[in-house]
Amino acid sequence: MSHTAHIPSHRKPRRNASKTALRAGVAGGVLSTIAVAGAAGPAQAEPVTQTIEMPTITSGLSTAVAASAQATQQVAEDLQTQAQEDAAAATAAKAAKKAKAEAVRKAEAKKKAEAAAKAKAEAAERASRSTARTTLSATSGSSAGTAASTTSSSSSATGSAAAVIAFAQAQVGDAYVPGGTGPNSWDCSGLVQAAFRSIGVDLPRVSQAQSTAGTQVSLSNLQPGDILYWGSAGSAYHVGVYVGNGQFVGAQNSSTGVVQRPLSYDPPSGAVRVL
Template sequence: MSHTAHIPSHRKPRRNASKTALRAGVAGGVLSTIAVAGAAGPAQAEPVTQTIEMPTITSGLSTAVAASAQATQQVAQDLQTQAQEDAAAATAAKTAKKAKAEAVRKAEAKKKAEAAAKAKAEAAERASRSTARTTLSATSGSSAGTAVSASSSSSSATGSAAAVIAFAKAQLGDAYVLGSTGPSSWDCSSLVQAAFRSVNIDLPRVSQSQSTAGTQVSLSNLQPGDILYWGGAGSAYHVGIYVGGGEFVGAQNSGTGVVQRPLSYDPPSGAVRVL
């Protein structure tokens, strides 16, 4: 036996490890149980159920959607209407342009036809005068010469005759236009009619009627103011005014206009006296 075997030790006795572990396990288990109970406590309570009423927006939304749809439909209708109006305007403009072109074409055609008719009438008038001049040259030549000598002493007109002659001479140089009645262009009968109207005597408009408007007089007994005509009485194709001195004033043709010429230039067929 050791000599120290009965000497008491001053060290604290060592705890048994197994007891310590057991104590720690028990404590941990308690704590775990408490933790689990604490954690599970609220979860086991009856859940709270609460219904939250949301504001009803169905009515307002429907109204807005309907208004939007209506506005969209209106815009579509407006666009369609505008497109139709634009198409109609384009069609109308095209039609108007075509109508205008057609009117211009017709006006030009009418103008050409009138010019051709006028040229034809003037050509016929010149041809008729030429024929009449040839036919009457033998029969009226001596009479015209007699008229010149017989009337040379009465070349100074007075009264209404002087006024008629003055009016006719005032138009010398004006243009000849078939169908025109003045004031700057005439045909043969309109000049005679206007000259006599200046002294308040109304004559018929055309040559045929003017050749029978007064008293028939011989070409050998002419007086200033007498109406000369070419062709037959009642079927005359030209007229003029005798101004005395063996001369007359008349709107002859488009080439000469209103001129004063001797009777020998274009011997007349007959004469009538109105004054």
């Protein structure tokens, strides 16, 4: 055995041939590049321009801004519409208040006019009666006095006449109303018509027609149940019912209502007998 057999070798291991060739190629390429760059000389430095990109509004942000503007405009339009509606409502309320006040005024004026017309009609009726009484006093005064004395003993009525008289006397105290036909207010012809209707006798509605509805009789020959009239037959302005004992019942006027009075209170012009 050799005396150097156990001494380790100090030689470096051989490198892989392929790795060695690769490294040699790379080194050569680098050196070549440096050589070319050096031969070309120092390069002229170019100015550097820095570009700043501005932020852009994305489509989502643009849509949001547009929606916000539209909402603001809608609110403004709504407020304007509400203001117009409030103004219209105030105008309508003012017009309604004015119309109501005008209607109340007209109603009051109409009521006053009706009251004045009624008072005028009553005054005319009283004046007409006064004139008629003055005109007829000379001719009817003595006849009425004679009738009162003649019929004073005929105070009791029977049959249909008694029923007519009872009905008329039952209404004494009721109000006088032009055109009234009962049951609590009457005019003169309405009371006479209702009294005879209670026994089934149908008389005309107005005093002019009632003054010719039966047989004309003298005031000196009156019987209970006869119809008295004031004025001329066929154009009488007032009627009543003779109840005997020189008394009559009639719806006189708005001041007295339905009353029972002696013939001397308002002497009649004539009489008709229906029963």
